[in-house]
Amino acid sequence: MDSEDDMHDANDVESLEDFYSGDTAASDDDERDFDFAKSDDSDDETFHPQRNYTILSEDDILQLQEEDITKISTVLSISRIQASILLRHYNWSVSKVHDAWFADEESVRKAVGLLEKPVVDPMLNAVEVTCGICFETYPRYRMSAASCGHPFCCSCWTGYISTSINDGPGCLMLRCPKPSCGAAVGQDMINTLASEEDKQKYSRYLLRSYIEDNKKTKWCPAPGCEYAVDFVMGSASFDVCCNCSYNFCWNCTEEAHRPVDCGTVAMWILKNSAESENMNWILANSKPCPKCKRPIEKNQGCMHITCTPPCKFEFCWLCLGAWSDHGERTGGFYACNRYETAKQEGAYDEAERRREMAKNSLERYTHYYERWATNQASRQKALSDLQKMQTEHLEKLSNMQSTPESQLKFITDAWLQIVECRRVLKWTYAYGYYLPENEHAKRQFFEYLQGEAESGLERLHQCAEKELQVFLDAAGPSKDFNEFRTKLAGLTSVTRNYFENLVRALENGLSDVDGHGACSRTQSSKSSGSKSKGGRGKGATSRYESTQWSCKHCTYVNVRSTTECEVCRQRR
Amino acid sequence: MQASRARLFKEYKEVQREKAVDPDIQLVCDDSNIFKWTALIKGPSETPYEGGVFQLAFAIPEQYPLLPPQVRFLTKIFHPNVHFKTGEICLDILKNAWSPAWTLQSVCRAIIALMAHPEPDSPLNCDSGNLLRSGDVRGFRSMASMYTRLAAMPKKG
Numbered sequence: 001m002d003s004e005d006d007m008h009d010a011n012d013v014e015s016l017e018d019f020y021s022g023d024t025a026a027s028d029d030d031e032r033d034f035d036f037a038k039s040d041d042s043d044d045e046t047f048h049p050q051r052n053y054t055i056l057s058e059d060d061i062l063q064l065q066e067e068d069i070t071k072i073s074t075v076l077s078i079s080r081i082q083a084s085i086l087l088r089h090y091n092w093s094v095s096k097v098h099d100a101w102f103a104d105e106e107s108v109r110k111a112v113g114l115l116e117k118p119v120v121d122p123m124l125n126a127v128e129v130t131c132g133i134c135f136e137t138y139p140r141y142r143m144s145a146a147s148c149g150h151p152f153c154c155s156c157w158t159g160y161i162s163t164s165i166n167d168g169p170g171c172l173m174l175r176c177p178k179p180s181c182g183a184a185v186g187q188d189m190i191n192t193l194a195s196e197e198d199k200q201k202y203s204r205y206l207l208r209s210y211i212e213d214n215k216k217t218k219w220c221p222a223p224g225c226e227y228a229v230d231f232v233m234g235s236a237s238f239d240v241c242c243n244c245s246y247n248f249c250w251n252c253t254e255e256a257h258r259p260v261d262c263g264t265v266a267m268w269i270l271k272n273s274a275e276s277e278n279m280n281w282i283l284a285n286s287k288p289c290p291k292c293k294r295p296i297e298k299n300q301g302c303m304h305i306t307c308t309p310p311c312k313f314e315f316c317w318l319c320l321g322a323w324s325d326h327g328e329r330t331g332g333f334y335a336c337n338r339y340e341t342a343k344q345e346g347a348y349d350e351a352e353r354r355r356e357m358a359k360n361s362l363e364r365y366t367h368y369y370e371r372w373a374t375n376q377a378s379r380q381k382a383l384s385d386l387q388k389m390q391t392e393h394l395e396k397l398s399n400m401q402s403t404p405e406s407q408l409k410f411i412t413d414a415w416l417q418i419v420e421c422r423r424v425l426k427w428t429y430a431y432g433y434y435l436p437e438n439e440h441a442k443r444q445f446f447e448y449l450q451g452e453a454e455s456g457l458e459r460l461h462q463c464a465e466k467e468l469q470v471f472l473d474a475a476g477p478s479k480d481f482n483e484f485r486t487k488l489a490g491l492t493s494v495t496r497n498y499f500e501n502l503v504r505a506l507e508n509g510l511s512d513v514d515g516h517g518a519c520s521r522t523q524s525s526k527s528s529g530s531k532s533k534g535g536r537g538k539g540a541t542s543r544y545e546s547t548q549w550s551c552k553h554c555t556y557v558n559v560r561s562t563t564e565c566e567v568c569r570q571r572r
Numbered sequence: 573m574q575a576s577r578a579r580l581f582k583e584y585k586e587v588q589r590e591k592a593v594d595p596d597i598q599l600v601c602d603d604s605n606i607f608k609w610t611a612l613i614k615g616p617s618e619t620p621y622e623g624g625v626f627q628l629a630f631a632i633p634e635q636y637p638l639l640p641p642q643v644r645f646l647t648k649i650f651h652p653n654v655h656f657k658t659g660e661i662c663l664d665i666l667k668n669a670w671s672p673a674w675t676l677q678s679v680c681r682a683i684i685a686l687m688a689h690p691e692p693d694s695p696l697n698c699d700s701g702n703l704l705r706s707g708d709v710r711g712f713r714s715m716a717s718m719y720t721r722l723a724a725m726p727k728k729g
Contacts, residue, residue, distance in 0.1 A: 132672075132673045133579070133637055133672040133673060134575060134578065134579050134582075134637075135579060135582040135583075135586075136578075136582075155575075156672065159575070159635075159638045159672075160638060160672055162638075163635065163638040163639065177671050177672050177673045178671065178673050179665070179671045179673055179674060
C-alpha cells in the first residue's frame with residue numbers, strides 16, 4: 001500500500017502542495033505510517049507537546065508526600081510527625097523548610113509549634129490532674145498532652161479534635177487547647193484520639209493539602225476526576241491532558257484554549273456570562289418611556305404607544321412626544337414629520353446613533369458567540385462519536401472488512417484530530433472577537449488561516465462521519481475501503497497541518513503580516529475560490545472602520561476620538 | 573449537652589466561690605436556663621468607659637466549650653469593635669481563636685481588655701473606628717464618654 005500517492009489523489013485540494021510538506025515521506029507501509037501519525041514527530045509538537053507535567057494518582061501523591069517527609073525527617077533529625085507538620089507549614093516545599101530551619105531553627109520551632117521539651121510536666125508529680133477543658137479531675141493515665149505537656153482528658157481531646165476537623169482543613173494546623181501555648185498537634189495524636197471517620201477526614205485533608213498548598217501541583221478540574229497534576233514551572237505550554245482525558249490550561253484551569261491566551265479566555269467567559277449583552281440588546285431594541293423611563297420594546301403595530309399600567313402614558317414611538325400633541329399640526333397622526341424635522345435639525349442623531357452602534361456590536365458578538373458555541377457542541381458530539389466508534393463500530397468494521405482492529409487506528413486518529421481541532425477552532429472565535437478591528441492585515445490573515453483550517457476540518461469531519469457510515473452499513477468487505485483509508489488518513493494529516501499553521505500564527509501574535517507581503521498573497525489565494533468560511537466573519541465585520549473602537553467591557557463600538565466608553569464609562 | 577452542662581455548672585460554682593476575687597466582673601446565670609448568662613462589667617479606668625457599668629448577654633451553644641459562647645453588649649457602647657445597634661462584639665477569641673480552655677470569666681476579662689485597647693483596623697462601628705484611625709483621639713474619647721454617661725451610668729434624679 002503506497003500511501004503517499006494515494007493520498008494526493010484522494011484529496012483534491014488545490015493548495016495541498018503548500019501544506020503537505022514531507023510529513024508522510026518516511027512511510028512506506030501503513031503500519032508505520034499510523035504509528036508515525038501518533039507522536040514522536042517533531043512537527044507534531046504543536047499538538048502534542050512534550051509532556052512537561054506528570055499525572056498523579058492518589059497512590060502517587062501519597063508516595064511523594066511520604067518521600068518528602070522522609071527527606072525532612074532524616075536531614076533535620078526530627079520525627080516523621082514533626083517533619084509533616086513542618087512541611088505543611090511551609091506549603092510542602094522541602095527547600096523552604098531547609099532554608100528556614102538552618103537559618104534560625106529556634107524561631108521556626110516557635111512559629112510552627114514544635115517544642116523540644118515539655119514546658120510543664122504536672123503529670124509526673126501528681127496522681128490526679130484537672131482537665132483544663134471540663135475541669136474534671138482524672139487519674140493521669142486518662143490524660144493526654146501535646147509536646148507541651150498541658151494535660152486534657154481524652155474525651156475533651158476527642159471533642160476538641162473533632163470540632164476542628166469538622167471545621168475544615170484548618171485542623172492540619174491544630175494547636176494545644178491552652179491559649180497562648182501554640183504547641184502543634186500532629187497526626188499521631190489524631191490517630192490515637194479521634195474517631196475513625198474523623199481520622200479519615202484528617203488524612204484526606206492532609207493529602208489535599210499536599211496538592212493544594214503546593215505551587216507546582218493542582219487537581220484536575222474535571223468534575224469527579226481524582227488525578228492531580230505536577231507541572232514543571234517555566235514550561236512553554238500550559239496545556240495539560242489529564243488521564244481522565246480532560247484537557248485544561250494549567251495557568252487558569254479553564255478548559256484548554258491554546259493558542260488563545262488566558263486573559264482573552266477569561267474576558268470571553270466573563271462576557272458570555274455578563275449582563276452587558278442584555279444591556280446592549282435593551283439599548284438597541286427598546287426606547288425608554290418618556291414618562292416613567294421603563295424600556296419598551298416595540299415588536300409590532302402602529303406608532304401610538306401606550307405604556308403599561310400604572311404609567312399608561314400615551315406617546316409617539318417616533319418622536320417620543322405625547323400623543324395628545326399629535327394631530328393636524330404634526331402632519332397627521334400616522335405621519336409624524338416632527339421626527340424627520342427634528343432629525344434634520346440633528347436633535348435625535350445622538351440617541352439614534354448610539355442605538356445603531358449598540359445593535360451592531362451585539363450582532364458582532366452574536367456572530368462570534370454562535371460560532372464558538374457551535375464548535376463547542378460539535379466537539380462534544382465528536383467526543384461521543386469517538387467513544388461510540390471505539391466501543392462499537394471499530395469491532396464491527398474490523399469483522400466486516402476482515403481487517404485487524406490495529407489497522408483501523410487511522411479512524412480513531414481522525415476522530416481525535418477532529419476533537420482537538422474543534423477545540424482550537426472554538427477558541428479562535430474568541431480570539432477573533434478581541435482582535436482589533438483596525439488591524440486590517442492581521443484580521444485578513446487570521447480570517448484566511450481560520451477559514452482554511454475550518455474548511456479542512458469540515459472535509460475531515462464529513463469524511464469521518466458520512467463516508468465511514470457507508471462502510472458500516474455495507475453488507476460485506478468493500479474494495480473501496482483502502483481508498484477510504486488513504487483519504488481519511490490524508491485528510492487527517494492535512495487538517496493537522498492547517499491547524500498547526502493557525503496555532504503557530506496566533507501564538508506569535510500574527511506577526512507574519514507585519515513587514516512582508518503575506519497579506520496580499522493570502523488575499524489573492526482567498527479570492528481564487530476556496531470556499532473559506534472565514535469570509536463570513538469578514539462580511540459581518542467589515543462595516544467597522546478603523547475610526548471606531550470596541551469597548552472591552554461592554555463591547556459597545558465607540559468613535560475613535562473618545563477615550564472612555566460612551567455606554568459603560570470604562571476607560572479605553 | 574451533658575458535657576457542656578457539667579462544665580457550665582463547674583463554672584457556676586467557681587463564680588460563686590470567687591465572687592470577691594474580681595470586683596470588676598459580676599457573672600450571673602439565668603434562673604431557669606444554664607445556657608443563658610449575663611454579666612455586668614465595669615468600664616476600665618483611664619478609658620472613656622470609666623465609671624460605667626456595662627451589661628453583657630451570653631448565649632452558650634450546646635457544644636460549649638468546644639464552640640465559643642455568643643456574647644453581645646446589652647448596654648449601648650461607642651467602641652470600634654462593638655456594633656452600635658446590635659452590641660455584637662468583634663473579638664478573635666470569640667471567633668476563630670477560641671479555645672475550650674477559655675471560661676466565661678476569662679471572656680469577660682478579654683472584653684474588658686478590648687475596651688481598654690480598641691482595634692480600629694477591624695471596626696464594627698465605622699464612625700468610631702474612623703475617628704481613631706484619623707488620629708482624632710479627643711473626638712473619640714468625648715463621643716465614647718458621652719455614651720457611657722448616657723447609657724452606662726445610673727440616671728440622676
